[in-house]
Amino acid sequence: MRKSSLNSPLFASNLHKFWSRSRFPSRRTPKSDRLLGERRENRDKLAAAIEEEKSYAWFHGYAAYRFGYRADVITTWALMKDRFGGETGGSPCENSGTESSAESIPKHIPNKPEPHPEQHGYWLLLEDMSLNFPDKESDIHLLHLEKCCSDSEGKKQEGRAFHCPRLDSTKSHIENSEHRILITTGQTGHEDNRTLRENRNYLRRKAQHHGLGKVVLKPSSGLFDLWKQCGLLRKTPGTKRLGNAQGFAWPPPARFPESGKSGRHGAPGRLLSIADKLIERAEGAVERVTTVGDAVWGAVLATDALELTGGRVPTTAIESLSLKHRFEVLAECQFSGVEHHIETNLRMDEIRLETETISHWFDKSQRKKAALNGQMHILNEVVRVLREHNQFDEEQVCVRHVRELHTTLWMRKRPWRYVFFPFIRYVELLLASFxxxxxIVAVWLSVLAVLFALALPDTCGGAVGISERVVLGLESAITSFFSIGSPIYHDVGVCSPTTLPTGWVVLVSSLAIMSGFLHLGVLITHLYTLVSRR
Structure with missing residues (x-):
């Protein structure tokens, strides 16, 4: 899924009508900046997703693409040889006369002078372990990353580094990736997972030569969890968003026109027309998504539309961003290679960051409101997708955040409504999770028990010890809180209502009744939500 190859058929019939080929900007700069004539290095890092399962390949390739890489999806042995192949020989291993059983560890080949193929040029490699390509010969085995001897009588050389010399991580002048991630189920055919351990040790040794290597086990909890497990979900210099490739500055900083210059406050009209067409195509496909490939295709269209605007046309940018996240969530929900519970909090953080950046193109007095409305619009669409796919927990997380956004906008509309701010936020806290x-209810009961124990007169347990008074206070708190009435005692003769004073006890009882009434309503809400869970 190389960015240039995806964009070429999509834009060739349009963009070259606007600019001659000699003036057409480099694809390594962001689209909006290329067409506006503002040069800035971007998307200059390459990634490769190497998988024989196309769903995984597209999913991993898009993960790299969304975080700022140009990505190749490699699903055939022919393409694998084209990208990473070189001159190899089929000579047997040294010491081929040595006995080697199926249970023994393969003998690694000593370094020998070999023709040095060119570097593959990928900054990031996302590889599966087995790689049983449909067009691969049956006698070629790629399970081991390092060169090794086969267990057969011929002692034939095997291993991914042998068949694909550009993937030999022991030679930094050939295999020059900064990150090499092995994403696998861990299935090796050996009960002791010997091959997986060898591959993990091989990738650890990559740091001694160039870059870092790591093993990530399938399944992941979505795009963000995959990137986090790969160790790539971190902040890079010059960018606000977590996980971006080096040099990929997204979301772009809000740059306002200099005085005396006009026409730079928005994207060019022709560029906006292309973005609108991409959005139209994506919206037409969102209801027809049935596979991971369909969802990735729509997400790429939405991402391209978003980058074309550069955030300079806020309404179009918000619509593109909404479509992008809808397609991504569709891919996560429909892909059996993703866990049932999907990472949601990181997605909401990214939505907040990007909407706030896009909203900087509004007037200063409208930015905060525009950002809140944009977040609520996007999250409402995401909630609809999650509900359709029975992702109950993820839906509730998003609904809780939408509720907070709604109340914030409601209070901002009439400043006097901030009087209700503590109460509203407390109710939202109660509704956050069961x-x-x-x-919180346990804390309330503990506090009320202490207050009742202090407020009860000496005639109610004063003749006994402190422990009995605490027990009586706890009994008062529980009965008053849950019955939404006066405290009920198991022995009326000890402390009857007629003997109770009307001072502190009445005050504490009133507090218990009001808090019990509020929390009873929230309890009913939680129970209804749990019972109606599909």
Missing amino acids: PQFLI
Whole structure:
């Protein structure tokens, strides 16, 4: 899924009508900056997703693409040889006369002078371990990353580094990737996972030569979790978003026109027309997504439309961003290679960051409101996708955030409504999750028990020890809180209502009744949500 190859058939019939080939800008700069004549290095890092399963290949390739890489999806042995092949020989290993059983560890080949093929040029490699390509010869085995001897009588050389010399990580002048990630189920055919351990040790030794290597086990919890497990979800210099490739500055900084210059406050009209066409095509496909490939195709269209605007046309940019996240969530929900529970919090953080950046193109007085409305619009669309695919927990996380956005906008519309701010935020805290609600109720009961123990007169347990008074206070708190009424005692003769004073006890009882009424309503809401869970 190299960015240039994807864009060529999509844009060739349009963009070259606007600019001659000699003036057509480099694809390594962001689209909006290329067409506006503002040069800035971007998307100059290459990534390769190497998988025989096309769904995984597209998913991993798009993960690299969305974070700023130009990506190749390699799903055939022919393309694998074209990218990483070189001159290899089929000579047997040295010491071929040595006995080697199927249970023994393959003997590694000593370094010998070989023709040095060119570097593959990929900054990031995302590889599967087995790689049983449909067009690969049956006697070629790629399970081992390092060169090794086969267990057969001929002692034939095997290993990915042998068949694909440009993937020999022991030679930094050939295999020059900064990150080499082996994404695998861990299945090797050996009960002791010997091959997986060898590959993991081989990738660890990559740091001694050039770059870093790591093993990531399938399945992941979505795009963000995959990037996190790969160790790539970190902030790079010059960018705000986590996980971006080096040099990929997205979201772009808000750059306002200098005084005396006009026409730079938005994207060019022709560029906007192309973005609108991409959005139209993506919207037409969103209801027809049935495979990971369909979702990735739509996400690429939406991402291209978003980058074409550069955020300079806020309404179009928000619509593109919404489509992008809808397609990504569709890919995560429909892909069996992703866990049922999908990482959602990181996605919401990214939505907040990008909407706030896009909203900088609004007037200063409208930026905050525009950012909140943009977040709520995008999250509402994401909630709809999650609900359609029965992702209950993820849906509730997004709904909770939408609720917070809604109340924030409601209070901003009328400043006097901020009087209700503490109460509203407390209710949102109660509705956040059922375990959190139970913890808060337990805290309330503990506080009320202490207050009742202090407020009860000496005639109610004063003649006994402190422990009995605490027990009586806890009984008062529980009965008053859950019955939404006065405390109920198991022995009326000890402390009857007629003997209770009307001072502190009445005050604490009133507090218990009001808090019990509020929390009972929230409890009913939680129970209804759990029962109606599909």
